[in-house]
Amino acid sequence: MLVIHQRIAPRDNWDAELLLDYAARSKSRLHCFSTSGEETGLFLERGQPALAEGDCLLAKDGRIVRVFARPENLLQVTCTTPFELMRAAYHLGNRHVALQLGDGWLRLPEDYVLQAMLEQLGARVEAIEAPFQPEAGAYGGGHHHSHQGGDEFNYAPRLHQFGVRR
Numbered sequence: 001m002l003v004i005h006q007r008i009a010p011r012d013n014w015d016a017e018l019l020l021d022y023a024a025r026s027k028s029r030l031h032c033f034s035t036s037g038e039e040t041g042l043f044l045e046r047g048q049p050a051l052a053e054g055d056c057l058l059a060k061d062g063r064i065v066r067v068f069a070r071p072e073n074l075l076q077v078t079c080t081t082p083f084e085l086m087r088a089a090y091h092l093g094n095r096h097v098a099l100q101l102g103d104g105w106l107r108l109p110e111d112y113v114l115q116a117m118l119e120q121l122g123a124r125v126e127a128i129e130a131p132f133q134p135e136a137g138a139y140g141g142g143h144h145h146s147h148q149g150g151d152e153f154n155y156a157p158r159l160h161q162f163g164v165r166r
Contacts, residue, residue: 002040003060007048011056015063016040021070022098022132025051034065049136069131073110074100076126077118088123098134107132 002016017035024030030042042057051057053069079085089106092099097114100107108114109132115125 002034002038002063002065003043004040004057004065005043005060006058007044007051008056008058008064010054011064011066013064014056014066016059016065017068018057018065019068019070020051021072022050022134025067025069035068040065050133052133053131069133071129072132074107074128074130074132075110075115075118076128076130077106077108078104078124078126079122084122088118088121091117091121098132100132100134107134 016038018032018040019035020030020032024032027042028044028046028048030040032040032042034040044057051067053067055067057065057067059065077085077088079088085104085106089099089101092106092108092114095114097108097111107128107130110127118125
């Protein structure tokens with residue numbers, strides 16, 4: 001089994017590959033398989049941002065593992081004006097929808113209810129298949145809870161570095 005405990009800086013060469021959708025890239029503990037079929041266990045530090053396309057990991061046996069984003073069924077939203085796109089983003093954010101932001105477009109997981117809402121707002125919505133890498137959000141460090149008395153969970157959220165792109 002390929003056992004991974006550590007993230008490392010991106011490398012030009014690697015020994016194994018993981019092809020993971022966004023939900024899998026968001027987990028710190030994961031049982032999966034490499035692209036060659038090798039059983040793999042991720043045991044990463046909790047509270048870190050989701051893995052992204054091109055991230056590298058160090059396996060316990062010294063191998064370098066590169067992460068690839070598996071294409072997913074998404075909705076790509078475009079609008080006639082920047083104001084209309086901002087309005088669409090506002091309504092999606094108000095529903096706590098994970099969004100990937102691009103130059104003149106938004107992407108979100110496929111959802112027929114949200115698609116209908118966006119179309120009612122006048123947005124153009126196209127079903128596509130592409131890798132999904134949504135914004136980390138204002139607190140970007142992962143999922144947090146207040147665990148009174150649990151020192152290992154008693155940490156302040158890390159603020160997202162706005163404007164920094166991966």
